Amino acid sequence: xxxxxxxxxxxxxxxxxxxxxxxxxxxxxxxxxxxxxxxxxxxxxxxxxxxxxxxxxxxxxxxxxxxxxxxxxxxxxxxxxxxxxxxxxxxxxxx
Numbered sequence: 001x002x003x004x005x006x007x008x009x010x011x012x013x014x015x016x017x018x019x020x021x022x023x024x025x026x027x028x029x030x031x032x033x034x035x036x037x038x039x040x041x042x043x044x045x046x047x048x049x050x051x052x053x054x055x056x057x058x059x060x061x062x063x064x065x066x067x068x069x070x071x072x073x074x075x076x077x078x079x080x081x082x083x084x085x086x087x088x089x090x091x092x093x094x095x
Contacts, residue, residue, distance in 0.1 A: 001050065001067075009047055009068050017043060018075050025082045033083075040076055044069045 017039055026032035047068035052058045 009043075009071075012043055012046075013068055013071050013075070017072070021075075021079055022082075025079055025086055027087055028080075028083055036079065037076075038042050040072050 016025050020035050020039075026036065044066070047062040051062045052065045055061075056061050
């Protein structure tokens, strides 16, 4: 990946997606949440995967690894937590 590729990922994931939604979290059952989810999915799809070298035993192997998905998924986890907090929803464990 080039520096420009990496910059594009951070610009889109952080500057455009996170900055847009971080203080304006909609409810999960709203049209806006569907837009938020769609934007996250589009970023993950746009940057897809890349081949990385993994050492498994004495010989390296090549495996696909997601590029933008880890950071976008982390943002989504945080937005879901904020949505639960903002709208008074709690995770319930019946055990």
